[in-house]
Amino acid sequence: MECAVLFSGGKDSTLAALLLESVYDVTLVTGQFGITDVAGHAREAADAIDFPMATVDLDREVAAAAVEQMVADGYPREGIQQVHEHALEVVAGLDYDAIADGTRRDDRVPTVTRPAAQSLEDRHGVDYLAPLAGFGRGAIDDLVAQLLVVEAGPSDAIAKADYETELRALIADRYGADRVADIFPAHTQTRVRGLR
Amino acid sequence: MECAVLFSGGKDSTLAALLLESVYDVTLVTGQFGITDVAGHAREAADAIDFPMATVDLDREVAAAAVEQMVADGYPREGIQQVHEHALEVVAGLDYDAIADGTRRDDRVPTVTRPAAQSLEDRHGVDYLAPLAGFGRGAIDDLVAQLLVVEAGPSDAIAKADYETELRALIADRYGADRVADIFPAHTQTRVRGLR
Numbered sequence: 001m002e003c004a005v006l007f008s009g010g011k012d013s014t015l016a017a018l019l020l021e022s023v024y025d026v027t028l029v030t031g032q033f034g035i036t037d038v039a040g041h042a043r044e045a046a047d048a049i050d051f052p053m054a055t056v057d058l059d060r061e062v063a064a065a066a067v068e069q070m071v072a073d074g075y076p077r078e079g080i081q082q083v084h085e086h087a088l089e090v091v092a093g094l095d096y097d098a099i100a101d102g103t104r105r106d107d108r109v110p111t112v113t114r115p116a117a118q119s120l121e122d123r124h125g126v127d128y129l130a131p132l133a134g135f136g137r138g139a140i141d142d143l144v145a146q147l148l149v150v151e152a153g154p155s156d157a158i159a160k161a162d163y164e165t166e167l168r169a170l171i172a173d174r175y176g177a178d179r180v181a182d183i184f185p186a187h188t189q190t191r192v193r194g195l196r
Numbered sequence: 197m198e199c200a201v202l203f204s205g206g207k208d209s210t211l212a213a214l215l216l217e218s219v220y221d222v223t224l225v226t227g228q229f230g231i232t233d234v235a236g237h238a239r240e241a242a243d244a245i246d247f248p249m250a251t252v253d254l255d256r257e258v259a260a261a262a263v264e265q266m267v268a269d270g271y272p273r274e275g276i277q278q279v280h281e282h283a284l285e286v287v288a289g290l291d292y293d294a295i296a297d298g299t300r301r302d303d304r305v306p307t308v309t310r311p312a313a314q315s316l317e318d319r320h321g322v323d324y325l326a327p328l329a330g331f332g333r334g335a336i337d338d339l340v341a342q343l344l345v346v347e348a349g350p351s352d353a354i355a356k357a358d359y360e361t362e363l364r365a366l367i368a369d370r371y372g373a374d375r376v377a378d379i380f381p382a383h384t385q386t387r388v389r390g391l392r
Contacts, residue, residue, distance in 0.1 A: 001342055015219075019327065022218035023211075023339060098335060105310060105329070114301060121334055130330025131215065133301070136313060139294060139323035143219060146197055 001097040003129065004029040006087060007053065008162035009045035011144050012102030012132060014192045017051055018147065019131040020100060027096070028053040031087040033063040035166040041191075042161035048194040056094065062086045066163075067170050070183050076164070077109045083163045084110035092124035100129035105136050149194040156180075158189040197293040199325065200225040202283060203249065204358035205241035207340050208298030208328060210388045213247055214343065215327040216296060223292070224249040227283040229259040231362040237387075238357035244390040252290065258282045262359075263366050266379050272360070273305045279359045280306035288320035296325035301332050345390040352376075354385040 005017045007028035017026050028051045030042035039055045046053030066079035073079070084101070091099045103112060112120075117128045132140070144150060151158065159165060164184070171180050201213045203224035213222050224247045226238035235251045242249030262275035269275070280297070287295045299308060308316075313324045328336070340346060347354065355361060360380070367376050 001338060018219055019215055023214055023343060097338065103330070105313070117301070117332060121332060127332065127335035127338060129335055131327065132330065134299070134326025134329030136317060136323065138317055139325055142197060142293065142323060147219060 001025065002027065002095075003098040003100055004054075004091050004094060004096040006031065006091060006099070006101040007042060007046065008102070009041055009160045009191055010102070010162060011148060011150055011190050011192055012104060012140070014045075014049055014102075014148060015140065015143050016100055016102040016131045017049070020129065021051075024098060026051060029091055029094075030055050030161045031058040031090065031163070032056070032161075033058050033060055033166045033170075035063065036159075036169050038161045038166060041159050041165075045161060045192055049192060050195070056090055058083070058087060058090060063167060063170055067167055067174065070167065070171065071175060071179065074183060076167070076183055079167065080163060081110050083167070085116070087163075088112070088120060088128070092120055092126050092128070096126065098127040098129050100131060102132055103130045104132045104140060105134060147196055148192050149196060150190045151193050152188050152190045155184060155187050155189040158191050160189060160191050197221065198223065198291075199294040199296055200250075200287050200290060200292040202227065202287060202295070202297040203238060203242065204298070205237055205356045205387055206298070206358060207344060207346055207386050207388055208300060208336070210241075210245055210298075210344060211336065211339055212296055212298040212327045213245070216325065217247075220294060222247060225287055225290075226251050226357045227254045227286065227359070228252070228357075229254050229256055229362045229366075231259065232355075232365050234357045234362060237355055237361075241357065241388055245388060246391070252286055254279070254283060254286060259363060259366055263363055263370065266363065266367065267371060267375065270379060272363070272379055275363065276359060277306050279363070281312075283359070284308070284316060284324070288316055288322050288324070292322065294323040294325050296327060298328055299326045300328045300336060301330060340386075343392055344388050345392060346386045347389050348384050348386045351380060351383050351385045354387050356385060356387050
């Protein structure tokens with residue numbers, strides 16, 4: 001069975017792919033708004049862990065609405081959630097048997113509730129999988145240490161293929177770099193550089 | 197890393213083991229009260245899917261209390277939950293890096309809440325994994341069809357290595373066979389006979 005794993009080049013989506021590959025033919029799928037070079041970063045990360053990879057175009061209007069939401073809120077949570085739901089809808093409309101993401105037990109955002117998952121599955125005739133939904137922080141940290149080579153750094157310095165990178169760029173373009181720092185508190189990002 | 201997967205010989209715990217084997221050294225662990233030949237059924241099922249397997253003794257007093265609960269309730273839910281929590285505690289006390297079960301997104305029982313999972317992890321210094329927590333019924337059915345040879349039949353005719361089999365026997369012994377049928381409505385059970 002063919003499974004598309006939403007891929008950001010980070011550790012969660014990489015671990016999701018590694019868990020699923022024993023039972024699915026996994027393709028990493030990266031959504032791009034076309035704001036930054038998401039495709040290039042995703043390709044590099046996918047090559048490093050040796051998975052096939054594809055990109056899918058996301059709707060620029062969704063990015064614009066998410067950015068307005070974030071600027072109004074002063075924090076990124078709701079905007080990220082909106083973009084993730086959009087990406088799931090787009091990938092669910094492609095020709096895979098299953099779609100998956102890297103959402104974890106302890107994640108606050110993005111989240112996919114049980115009714116939202118069921119609705120996605122029913123409307124698109126696809127299975128939605130969250131292989132890390134039953135994994136806590138300790139398990140993730142142990143798996144990363146065991147399986148992955150990662151590069152960690154400040155969130156404004158690590159170029160990933162995730163929504164945040166493109167949304168930050170859009171906010172910087174429209175509202176200035178200071179606004180980005182207001183909305184996204186400094187945090188550590190990790191990017192996967194390879195398998196151990 | 198060594199992971200113990202709580203194993204009943206059914207499809208859920210088998211799929212949990214198959215998902216985890218790409219990233220863990222999996223041992224199937226079957227809890228037994230010593231009421232029926234759980235170890236024999238578990239060994240047969242484990243051999244059929246080619247995983248190493250161990251048994252662990254559960255506390256007969258927990259079985260007795262669960263049966264009292266079920267008889268008082270007239271349904272099995274709370275009793276099964278108590279036994280599952282006991283089994284997790286026992287296996288968490290063994291020498292594995294991680295323990296896992298086959299609980300699914302849509303399961304009503306047994307369930308392991310996020311705080312319960314965190315508590316188990318903190319007290320025992322172990323990772324608790326629920327690899328199917330992010331899988332719905334459709335995904336499970338698709339995986340079973342793709343990967344497993346299963347035998348299905350009425351729940352009183354399929355001998356599995358699960359809690360239900362032993363608790364049914366204990367109820368029959370103490371309260372008679374009719375009481376078993378009252379408490380456990382007739383349902384279809386599946387037993388895994390091999391891999392496709």
